[in-house]
Amino acid sequence: MSVVWTDTVKEIAGIKLHVSRAGSGPTVLVLHHDIGTVDRLPFYDALAEKFDVVIPHHPGWGKSQRAEWMRHPRDIAAVHAWLLADLGVSNVSLVGLGFGGWIAAEMASHAPETYRKLVLVGAMGIKPPEGDIADQAIVSYIVYPHAGFHDQAAFTAVYGDVTTDQLEAWDIAREMSFRTAWKPYMYSQTLPHLLGGVRSPSLILWGDDDQIVPLSAGHAYARALHDATLTTIPACGHFAEMEKPDAVAKLTIDFLSRN
Amino acid sequence: MHMMYFTEQPMGAYDAKAGLDFGATALNFSNSHFDPNEGSRLYNEYLEEYIMVDELGADGIMLNEHHNAPFCMQARTNMFGAILAAVTKRTKIVFLGNPLPLTENPVQLAEELAMIDMISKGRVVSGFVRGGGQEQLANGVNPAFNRERFVEAHDLIQKTWTTPGPFRWEGTHYQQRVVNPWAVPMQKPYPRVWIPGVLSKETVIWTAQQRYPYIALNTSIEATKTIHETYDKAAAEVGYTAGPENFGYLIRVHVQDTEEKAMQNARQFMWMQGEFTGLANPVWANPAGYFSPSGRRGFVEFATGRAKNPRGNPTFEQQVNDTMIIAGTPAQVIERLKYLVKETRPGIMGIWANDGTVSKEDRRRCIQLLVGEVMPAIKEYGATLGLKDPWEANAPVHLRYSTDIAGQKVAAE
Numbered sequence: 001m002s003v004v005w006t007d008t009v010k011e012i013a014g015i016k017l018h019v020s021r022a023g024s025g026p027t028v029l030v031l032h033h034d035i036g037t038v039d040r041l042p043f044y045d046a047l048a049e050k051f052d053v054v055i056p057h058h059p060g061w062g063k064s065q066r067a068e069w070m071r072h073p074r075d076i077a078a079v080h081a082w083l084l085a086d087l088g089v090s091n092v093s094l095v096g097l098g099f100g101g102w103i104a105a106e107m108a109s110h111a112p113e114t115y116r117k118l119v120l121v122g123a124m125g126i127k128p129p130e131g132d133i134a135d136q137a138i139v140s141y142i143v144y145p146h147a148g149f150h151d152q153a154a155f156t157a158v159y160g161d162v163t164t165d166q167l168e169a170w171d172i173a174r175e176m177s178f179r180t181a182w183k184p185y186m187y188s189q190t191l192p193h194l195l196g197g198v199r200s201p202s203l204i205l206w207g208d209d210d211q212i213v214p215l216s217a218g219h220a221y222a223r224a225l226h227d228a229t230l231t232t233i234p235a236c237g238h239f240a241e242m243e244k245p246d247a248v249a250k251l252t253i254d255f256l257s258r259n
Numbered sequence: 260m261h262m263m264y265f266t267e268q269p270m271g272a273y274d275a276k277a278g279l280d281f282g283a284t285a286l287n288f289s290n291s292h293f294d295p296n297e298g299s300r301l302y303n304e305y306l307e308e309y310i311m312v313d314e315l316g317a318d319g320i321m322l323n324e325h326h327n328a329p330f331c332m333q334a335r336t337n338m339f340g341a342i343l344a345a346v347t348k349r350t351k352i353v354f355l356g357n358p359l360p361l362t363e364n365p366v367q368l369a370e371e372l373a374m375i376d377m378i379s380k381g382r383v384v385s386g387f388v389r390g391g392g393q394e395q396l397a398n399g400v401n402p403a404f405n406r407e408r409f410v411e412a413h414d415l416i417q418k419t420w421t422t423p424g425p426f427r428w429e430g431t432h433y434q435q436r437v438v439n440p441w442a443v444p445m446q447k448p449y450p451r452v453w454i455p456g457v458l459s460k461e462t463v464i465w466t467a468q469q470r471y472p473y474i475a476l477n478t479s480i481e482a483t484k485t486i487h488e489t490y491d492k493a494a495a496e497v498g499y500t501a502g503p504e505n506f507g508y509l510i511r512v513h514v515q516d517t518e519e520k521a522m523q524n525a526r527q528f529m530w531m532q533g534e535f536t537g538l539a540n541p542v543w544a545n546p547a548g549y550f551s552p553s554g555r556r557g558f559v560e561f562a563t564g565r566a567k568n569p570r571g572n573p574t575f576e577q578q579v580n581d582t583m584i585i586a587g588t589p590a591q592v593i594e595r596l597k598y599l600v601k602e603t604r605p606g607i608m609g610i611w612a613n614d615g616t617v618s619k620e621d622r623r624r625c626i627q628l629l630v631g632e633v634m635p636a637i638k639e640y641g642a643t644l645g646l647k648d649p650w651e652a653n654a655p656v657h658l659r660y661s662t663d664i665a666g667q668k669v670a671a672e
Contacts, residue, residue, distance in 0.1 A: 137396055138287065140542050142563050167559035174547035178403040 003048040005040065010056075012082050018063035019083065020055045023048030026116065027089040028256065029080065030055045031100030033239065034124070034136070034186075035145055036062045036173040038158065043241040046249035047095070050257065056083055058103070060176040062169065073099070073125070073180055073188070077106035093117040093200075093256050097241055098148075098213065099124050099177065105191060105221070112197040119252050120221060121205045122213050122238045124186045131214030133186040136177065141170040148238035150209040158242045186213075195224040202228040203255040205248060207236030260600075260641030261607045261648035262634040263319030263353050264312045264626065265509060268305050268339075269530070270329040271616035272297035278329070278538065285328040285537035285544075286393045293329070301332060304619055306342065308626055313347035315630035318648075319384065321353045321509070321609050326397035328537045330530075337371050344379035352379055355455040355474060355609075356386030359416075360408035361398045365433060368412070369419040370440040376450050377442070383450040386474070387413055389462065391536055392544045403548025406461065408432045417657070420449040448656055451649055453507060453607065458482070460489055461551060467493035467501065470658035472607055472649060474507035477535075477583060483508060483603045498664040503645070504652035507607030510599060511614070513586045514628040515621065522579075524625070525586030527615030529575050589632040596637050606648040608637065 005022040020039065028051040030044065036057070047053045058076050060066035070076065080103065084092055093116045096104030101123025108115050124133060136144040142162060149155040159166060177186075202225045206218040215232065222230040231251060233244050241248045270293065277292050278284040309320050322339050325331035333339055340352050352375065362368050376383040389409045395402040411430045415438075418426070424439030444450050454466040455474040466473045467490040475483045487506060494501040511528045515521035532538045541562035550558055560566035578584040585595045600608070612629055613622045661667040 137402075137546055138540070138543065140540065140562055141559060162563075164556065164560055164565075167563060168556055171547050171555055171559050175403050178401055178546070178548050182401040182403070183399060 003045045010083055010086060012079050013067065015059050015065040015067045017059060017083060018057040021053065023051050023053050025051045027052045027054060027092045029084060029092050029094050031080065031096045031103045032058065033097050034099035034173060034177045036169055041242060041245065043245040043249050046245065047252065050253050056080060061173050070180055073103050074106050076180065077103045077110065081107055091116045095119040095252060096123055097121045098238060101125060105195060108198045108200060109191060109194040113199050115200045117256055118200045118202040119205065119255060120202065121240050121248065122207060122210050123221060124213055125188055126192050126217050126220045127187045128214040128217040129220055130216040134212045135185060136174060141167050147211045149243050150207060150235050150237040151243065154243040192220065192224045196226060198225055204228055204230040205240060205251060206230065206232050207238055207240045208232045208234050209236060210238040212238035260638050260646045261318045262638055263321045263609050264317050264630065265321035265609045265611045266305065266613045267330055268332040269614055270298065270301065270332050272301065273329040283538050283540060284531055285539040286396060298332065308622060309343055310346055311623065311626050312630055313350040315627065317350055317630045317634060319351035319353045321355050323355055324358065325536065326394050330537045337375060340375050341378065344375045351382050351384050353384040354386045355453060356388045358390030358394055359387050359412035360405045361390055361394060361400050362412060365412040365415045366419055366435055366438050366440055369416040370442045373442040373444045376444040376446055381445045384453055385450045386453040386455060388455060392546045392549045393536065393539060395549065396543060396546060402546035404432060405549050420444055448660060451656055459551060463489045464493040468497055470499060470655060470661065472505050472507050474509060474607060474609065476509045477511060479581060479583060480602050497658060499661060502652060503604050503606035504647050504649045504654045506605045507609060508603050508605040509609035509611055511584045511611045512592055513612060514589055514592050514625050514633060516588065518587045518591060521586040521588065524617045524621055525584055526575055527617050528584055530615030533572055589628050592633050593636045597640050600637060600641055601644065604644065604646055606646050
């Protein structure tokens with residue numbers, strides 16, 4: 001069965017938000033990385049085989065309009081919560097990828113009873129107890145995404161010969177990362193204290209060779225959330241859903257399908 | 260015409276091979292290659308040279324600051340400014356400038372500059388800059404808000420200098436509930452502000468809108484003319500006609516008694532592999548959000564090695580041929596500078612005279628010839644062309660003090 005995606009524009013908080021949607025069943029909101037997202041991925045298609053999948057571009061990333069006033073991932077979290085309210089969906093599960101994992105965690109911490117389940121993949125947002133989150137500001141647009149793959153063939157499978165349009169999109173994504181998460185870089189000092197109230201069962205997934213966010217941050221998430229399981233994915237980097245789409249999809253679908 | 264002396268204060272005693280091996284001489288090039296004993300020697304030598312420049316009669320000494328790199332030892336321009344305020348007698352102390360976005364407290368910067376203005380008995384020219392991309396990263400400052408912070412910090416400093424306190428500032432990037440520093444500038448309405456730059460069109464337009472002089476930093480003659488056109492247009496839009504007093508130009512010049520020695524030393528202008536701010540990863544120099552969005556596409560291609568540096572990478576010989584670098588005996592240098600002055604018509608001229616590892620003796624000789632012979636000749640020539648500096652032209656410090664534009668507040672001077 002081929003998945004049919006529909007792209008729409010939603011007006012949220014005075015900005016035009018690009019939203020892709022496909023599938024049916026319980027709703028799953030997918031929140032993309034700091035480097036943005038390509039339009040279609042095997043991981044997205046796999047989820048849409050089982051669920052109603054909603055994938056917005058964060059404000060300022062990709063095809064979504066920039067909000068000049070936006071200063072923190074918490075603001076992005078509020079925009080996506082507003083989107084879900086406008087879509088009229090409830091009992092939604094959140095799948096947060098990297099930077100999107102931080103946004104998902106912010107959403108859950110603000111509404112501890114609201115979300116059905118939480119999947120965080122290599123999530124930013126917590127200061128790693130050991131190591132640091134890689135600083136994209138000091139490496140080129142190509143070096144940073146490469147660093148998020150354990151196997152460079154997996155990078156090529158997604159991005160091929162990187163186009164100038166893609167480079168430009170990465171520069172814009174980087175600017176948005178700076179505008180919203182510059183200091184402290186890519187984490188919140190308050191978030192770990194606010195996750196304990198989250199009722200949603202959580203699955204924490206981490207590439208075992210994540211060079212962007214140290215695995216110690218995954219353990220920190222697992223400790224902070226009261227009902228969380230941490231699973232590592234072998235021979236996999238930070239962009240796990242792109243590098244190991246089958247494994248990440250299976251783990252995610254199994255977790256979300258369980259009652 | 261105002262003529263001022265400039266040097267980057269190079270850390271000539273660092274291990275150049277280490278920089279080449281590392282592949283960069285900026286930001287992340289380790290400070291373990293910095294020798295503070297050599298630093299102490301050089302700071303003191305540069306200070307002695309500034310005193311010479313003052314005693315020989317230059318109109319100004321231009322100061323700047325950079326971070327994390329051997330090409331410039333000044334980490335805080337106000338520090339040398341404060342020293343010069345005390346140890347020099349008549350030269351203007353020209354900050355070009357304080358990097359406004361780097362400060363978290365523009366009011367304290369206003370206060371420091373006011374102190375230096377008083378200590379120097381009113382000799383401060385307070386230039387402001389955005390600071391290069393590397394300066395943002397070296398100081399942990401968000402490059403994406405660089406221009407917004409520049410403009411807001413300027414507005415806050417201007418208000419601090421001109422509005423009796425206490426007042427409150429609730430801005431986008433700065434919030435200060437009590438603004439009331441007791442140190443205020445001696446010069447009224449406030450010290451002259453000059454804005455240096457290289458290529459940002461937005462900065463040229465903003466500078467013209469303030470009626471501040473724009474100092475082109477060693478741009479090509481062609482690019483300099485384009486800058487003037489952009490400035491003239493923006494000036495006309497706010498109601499005044501720009502003249503030489505609105506323009507400055509910085510040029511690399513080295514003078515010695517013989518052409519051979521001058522050329523040999525002038526090659527030191529290329530000592531950072533020809534890059535003014537050191538060899539660096541392009542994304543350090545232009546972090547995301549720092550650069551004008553209009554240049555984004557070209558920049559991402561350059562930053563990933565797909566396109567050549569838009570500024571090019573001309574050889575020393577090409578730069579000498581194009582009058583980007585001038586070197587020779589006083590007579591030779593005067594001839595080339597006259598050509599340049601005639602072509603670009605600046606009221607303010609900065610001479611960047613010594614760079615790299617030029618010896619102390621040669622630096623001093625260069626200063627003697629430059630300030631003693633070259634500068635007077637060029638000032639005289641400039642006068643024949645009607646090139647007045649802002650004081651000679653009695654130019655307003657800011658647009659709001661214009662007397663030739665209907666509706667503007669009249670100067671308090």
